[in-house]
Amino acid sequence: MELRDIIDKLKSNGYKVTEQRKAILQVLSSNPNNLISVENLFIKSKEIYNKTNMSTIYRNLEILERLNLVYKLITEDSIALYKLVCSNEHHHHIICKECGKTEIIEFCPINTLNKLAKDKNFNLTSHKLELYGYCVDCQASKDD
Ligand SMILES: [Zn+2]
Ligand SMILES: [Zn+2]
Ligand SMILES: [Zn+2]
Structure with missing residues (x-):
């Protein structure tokens, strides 16, 4: 924003x-x-x-x-x-747990999940999805 x-x-x-x-x-x-x-x-x-x-x-x-x-x-x-918060279109994040570096993932897997939800008689209205890991810098510092 x-x-x-x-x-x-x-x-x-x-x-x-x-x-x-x-x-x-x-x-x-x-x-x-x-x-x-x-x-x-x-x-x-x-x-x-x-x-x-x-x-x-x-x-x-x-x-x-x-x-x-x-x-x-x-x-x-x-x-x-x-x-x-981001103001661009719907997207997800991959976040470094160590330093907080965040990358944007444009792919949204919701269509697949929506189908699974329908099988459970749920109608999805919204979702949040963030992926966590370590960025390249933090991976390197973990090897020290
Ligand atoms: Zn964002
Ligand atoms: Zn990091
Ligand atoms: Zn999504």
């Missing part, structure tokens, strides 16, 4: 776009395809606006989550990673 669209949505929901909030959004939108940890988001937001504090980061992520503007992933190590 474009930074402008996000700001519009925040405003139309009654949220002011403060310097802190803008810094956080800038960081998120500068890296739209990679998930980022709260800690890294804090460090990078602070570089843009140095009065940013951790509780503001958490509060803003909560707001963005409530408005469906961010996607949240909890890793196997229970670390929360975030990225802005």
Whole structure:
């Protein structure tokens, strides 16, 4: 999603776009395809606006989550990673469990699954599918 669209949505929901909030959004939108940890988001937001504090980061992520503007992933190590939601057409993700690098998969396997669901007398209305693994960089660091 474009930074402008996000700001519009925040405003139309009654949220002011403060310097802190803008810094956080800038960081998120500068890296739209990679998930980022709260800690890294804090460090990078602070570089843009140095009065940013951790509780503001958490509060803003909560707001963005409530408005469906961010996607949240909890890793196997229970670390929360975030990225802005995508605005392009229906697609899926393959996500690195180590660093949060995300690739887009254009293929959607839903037609096959839809048929299986019909056999169970279900009418599918929506689905979420993400694939997890290790990116090439993280595979290399695991070999060390
Ligand atoms: Zn996406
Ligand atoms: Zn990785
Ligand atoms: Zn799909």
